[in-house]
Amino acid sequence: MGAQGLDLATLQTLLESARGLTLACVGDLMLDRYVYGDVSRISPEAPIPVLRARRTVAMPGGVGNVARNVAALGGTARLGGVVGEDAAGAELAALVADEARIEDFIARSATAGTIVKTRYVSGGQQLMRLDEEELLAGAFERDDVFSGISAILLSDYAKGVVSDRLIRSAVWQAQNASVPVIVDPKGRDFARYGAVDLIKPNASELAGATGLPVGTDAEIEAALEALLAATTAKAIVVTRAGKGMSLMRRGEPAQHFPGRAREVFDVSGAGDTSLAALGLALGAGASLEQAVQLAILASGVVVGKSGTAVVTPAELIEAEVSQHAGAALAKVMALDDLAVEVEAWRRQGLKVGFTNGCFDVLHRGHVAYLAQARSWCDRLVVALNSDASVRALKGEGRPVNDLESRAVVIGGLASVDRVTAFDDPTPIRLIERLRPDVLVKGADYTRETVVGADLVESWGGEVRLASFTDGFSTTRTLERIAAR
16 A cells, blocks of 8 residues: 555454454543533623533543544553542543443542643634643553553653653563554653654644754655654654644655545544554554554544544544545446456456455455455456345345445455446356456355356356455454444
């Protein structure tokens, strides 16, 4: 994959791999309150709007929002932070207890007050934010939060929890467990974070830490290089709002990843969402490039929501489908049009491959199968069973995804050149019409049981049997979903 984004199959595989991972989310914890109301007049006491409150919503903020995003994306978050022994702290603890995938590792302090941020909102616009943080949060020393995890996320809001001792402990625990540490930083001294795997500043924080301009790609590259020289971090990714993200590994050139064109409603918490996505992706074994692409997708979705929001796997898939639907749909053709194109390919001397199936719930096995099929030809055509045909083969309740959805997802794969559909019990009519050079089926077939094998070989074509990835099938995927 390049910098243009995750394809649909890779995204689905990545989200499935991230499901169930446990991440340590440690840092400055706060209570986010939103007071929503109406403004219809100006105060007679001063030239300020009068907000008539209609409802109040509260949720964990700061590192608490990172944990909420990890949980919403299917992971389990071990939430570490400090709250006071006060009413706001009790409210925060109750909110965390209501989250099924967040484990409470919160320390209670008799000397530190709970940080509360209250936003007053009318007509989708924030009128004011009130911060209550007279005391910095106390020390956090619960190192048990780091046991049995797949990644460590440190969310530093410069409120006191992400201390030098905590950083040293996190890095040491991560090195022993061979898991990544990702830091969302604050301040100017990024060297204090030590040999973490990734530091994630925004453009303003990068400028503050280096004293360099960050307006252009070239300026970003110079600032990233300077920051890596001043720290022992392995890599830095800078978030650049609508411009996307830029990544630089130590000793390698920068990579720039464009942002997604989305309507921005509220940027609150977008950094928390991208931190959660980075952590889950790297914890699942994804490359840094894939992790950055997932973070761009996730933060692009969350800015279209109101307040301190989270994103779900379904929303990410929907966003990716929407992004690529045009190109994917362009690959979908009726048989008559497809026959003309296949004949044009053949005149160009291209070898045409053909395979068919339901491809209902796409998984890693499908992706590997189609990639192998494409390696045997110059152009690959995939014929999908119609919804009625799938139902006849698989029974009631199938397909899970309708024909149009399946066609868009399959069309989104780089290995697939054209997609068509058939309603007959077998694809023999399509094979006769298209006359493929290579007929591909799965290794669970034999040459003798492949429909159309004799036909294809009669005009000099070949039959190939593609291997499956062990442990992956639509049935097993649906069983895992049902068991959760």
